[in-house]
Amino acid sequence: MKAAPRLEVQLGPLKLKNPIITASGTFGYGTEFLPFVDLSRLGGICVKGLSLSPRKGNAPPRTFETPAGMINAIGLANVGVEEFVRSKLPALRPYGTAIIANVFGETVEEYAEVARIASTGEGLAALEINISCPNTERGGMVFGCDPDGTRRVVSAVRKVTSLPLIVKLTPNVTDIVSIARVAVDAGADILSLVNTFLGIAVDVSRRRLVLANGVGGVSGPAIKPQALYLVHRVCRELQVPVIGMGGIMNVSDALEFMLVGARAIQIGTANFIDPASSVKILDGLLQALDHLGIEDVNEMVGALKTDGPSQDFST
Amino acid sequence: MKAAPRLEVQLGPLKLKNPIITASGTFGYGTEFLPFVDLSRLGGICVKGLSLSPRKGNAPPRTFETPAGMINAIGLANVGVEEFVRSKLPALRPYGTAIIANVFGETVEEYAEVARIASTGEGLAALEINISCPNTERGGMVFGCDPDGTRRVVSAVRKVTSLPLIVKLTPNVTDIVSIARVAVDAGADILSLVNTFLGIAVDVSRRRLVLANGVGGVSGPAIKPQALYLVHRVCRELQVPVIGMGGIMNVSDALEFMLVGARAIQIGTANFIDPASSVKILDGLLQALDHLGIEDVNEMVGALKTDGPSQDFST
Amino acid sequence: MLAHANLVIFQALCYDARALSGETMSPSSPPSIHDLSARVIENRDLGASHFLLTLQAEPVAAAACPGQFAMLRFAGRMDPLLPRPMSISDVLPADGSHPVLLQILHKVVGRGTQLLAALKPGERLQVLGPLGKPFSVPSPVAPGSQALMVAGGIGVAIFPFLVPMLQRAGLKPVLLFGARSSRELVRKDWFARQGVEVRTATEDGSEGAKGFVTTLLQEALGSSPEVAIVYACGPQAMLKAVGEMLIASGVSAQLSLESYMGCGIGACLGCVVKVRRDSGFAYARICVEGPTFPASEVLW
């Protein structure tokens, strides 16, 4: 009998038993999925974004369906980092899966403080910093939309934690590579991308924006071609380990992200469509590798063939 | 009997008999659609992007389907501006519809020269300049991705034409408003947005990018929430007339763009799904206005209600 | 806040409980949730765009309680992407040819419900459920007291499953049913056959009182016999009006709320409603903390 394909992946200082991670904001604090998912099988779990104080989030409506996607403006509702460390993290620890705390703040100091408190959590595998958050000190400009904001947040967090540091990039920029480079220079061990694309939905009969917040973030299959493009670009330009995401619904999608260079992937919106998506994709990955006769999932990472017709990235 | 709703719209110097325009690159040179569309009914026709010399375009594959969308890398294949003026434009003139020449170049001088030649075409209603083109003089950086490139192209074209000047913006930027502002300052009468979003498609079994060109542009319903967001932002920040597009498939989509402020809209990918889409949407618009008891389509433009829940655009 | 002390919540095995003769209705551990591919047994067109869909989804049906819902989806589709929440309208007892069946009563309003309406016997649909907090039934109750079910339009879907529970608890169920017109008073006769007193109102006056269901409620609250509890399901404007009337009247009431839903299982935080909490407010997830809420909790 053939041995099962090896799934372990190493992302800088972070080792995962397999490349399947559930994405922040789409998997609650993990335990919501106990009826559907054997949490111990996952490569990692990114919890809902954590802030210094608990946040109620935006008024409803907060979500709406769009063509092959959805738009959300949850408003980063969460229990706060202290409550996470006290009650949510211990509930996840027994499953032996890498728990990743997704953190954000409205000022550089807040980022650092949330990161510091999260890092005190026993058994936390890594921090993921969500830099798609508006800087309240600078007129609401999103930190991750400019190199300076990115540098300041990442350096500040780097100083307060020795955990593996994942920086999660926003796709809403002209040149994601320049932001990625700054993040790495400022101390990121790993990059994850993409966060949601900005979008709105309009209700014609009421003549209003659908979401109470007006603007929201688009996720799901609709964004996959764009997300794949950005992941491919970052992987081509930088040596840093990358976690890819954006519209991954099945094992083929997951392999697409790995072929362009992602060492691990995150499953987001798919968790809403079928709560067992993460483990189904894991099962699918095992089958696919087995079928292809591939013994180690790392053989797929960046294995895109680039000979043949030109693959010009300028147009 | 009630009179039919008035559909005429005025965009700065450009008057259209109705707000429905077919988008560049999706409607050939117009005559391809004679079996399906009474061209004289359309508000306008944007022809395929024109360059100084004829262009063969990219090697195939050039298109691929994506979730609720498609990706294309045609490579701006076209007959060249002179042939357009000589043979394509005269064929369209009899229909009494506003013919808009979409033009581009690889240098600022080329833009100006194409625009100058196009402007000699008798009966042309407007120029639309596609600034999503790589600047071959500056390492392939896309003109429309930075304010300076935008300013130089728009000013150069403005000098050589007295036709109404539409500048077509790329959505692949951090801050579309700043680019829009530069375009207006440099002489744009009208802005049109959005062009396609950058994306790729990966063929897992062949381990290759699907398109021969590698990267392509994503269009269709998948991009609608993002396109709407960008049109809304530009309309809120600037007074310039805007033509909105991106994923418009039916009259509801068209009204969504008008409600956020677009005075006219373009139908792109929908022409491929149903070649009569443009006139069907026009018929739908007449019916919808009639049903709502609206006598003039301009009442819908920017008619989004913004009281009530906050509509914060920072997140 | 409403006192919960006299409400017994059936959190487990409601279907089985219904089959029992005794009054052994005690709370227990939360029921398990199932995700399964259900076979369509029947999809009956009730007119006026309403359909009664009967599914073979035994584990979901067997675990369901009145007031709960299920997420329905078409496996493998990317558009429409999200599953659709639908009340568990009823569960049918097993007979010789079928195990327990699940019924969904729905109205075509958009693309998802269009797809549901097109389902034919033998086809399959993915069902995730049962989900959410069930209705609770007061116990004990004064002999002869009434339970009002206030339905606005398709909101009636949630009530068939509740009827036998109320009857077993010794309550007399009365359905106050408002709709746009007579044709939309779907399943009215079914309720009558179960011994439910049905009072109707239509906006166009084509049947029953002309006007809104709130008029019927006002009358019912004003007259004897005693109303022990009110359940309501319908459009938000109606629920708001009903809720205010009931808070004013002091009668305990449970509203079943709706919202766009992402996940249905508490993970996306998309489906919230503002509720009274301590001195301030909180956003409660309709899919987990609801869809049923005490009227007094909801802050519109």
Place this chain on the structure above:
Amino acid sequence: MLAHANLVIFQALCYDARALSGETMSPSSPPSIHDLSARVIENRDLGASHFLLTLQAEPVAAAACPGQFAMLRFAGRMDPLLPRPMSISDVLPADGSHPVLLQILHKVVGRGTQLLAALKPGERLQVLGPLGKPFSVPSPVAPGSQALMVAGGIGVAIFPFLVPMLQRAGLKPVLLFGARSSRELVRKDWFARQGVEVRTATEDGSEGAKGFVTTLLQEALGSSPEVAIVYACGPQAMLKAVGEMLIASGVSAQLSLESYMGCGIGACLGCVVKVRRDSGFAYARICVEGPTFPASEVLW
């Protein structure tokens, strides 16, 4: 380049021409294109994921010529978004109960063809056609000379409609049919019944010659009687091999090419193939300048 002088192109009313007894096959103005909602008459499962779909789409069928295709789509769907190109496999003559019918022979390879396979009689499908340049038939021909139809797998779909045209032109049609295995040699018997000589090859050797269809072609070109023309349809690798063999042999040949298509009507410029033009090359649109191309024109 291939001389076109001796090829008469049936650009109009091919179906009607087929019904005529005489040889009145002269070129005329291009046929009109129709976009209509077609009713499914039958969707026959031929095994090995192949389906024969019969549609009531009279104007398309009546205007169609062999070698042309149609774009099929499901109205109102946004995913899959694009219409699917399918060869017009045959048109069935009107009988008492039906007007002219359109047949599509397809193989399930992805989401679009899965949806096609699931169609049931009475359901509807949007059909745009006929599209593209038809096959042309040489005239006059030497008595007894052959026309070879080279089919790779589902490429066979394009040939049923061509058979009577060839026969009327005085050619003896021979089908060289290659597939992975015996089960995929669909509609073989139908051809035989029409008086077509069928020679088969399978990759697994389960029927006919073991190997590729190119082996059959090599044999056919080598032996008498004279081959007047060759038509080929199948995977790109096969077409390339066939094209090269035929250019070498000097026999005139028409290849039917495939590509991802956006619009099917020449507007998107998505479906191009590199072809010989003047001293250099051009990109020709498969949907308008093709799908049928002289083998000598195509630059792979």
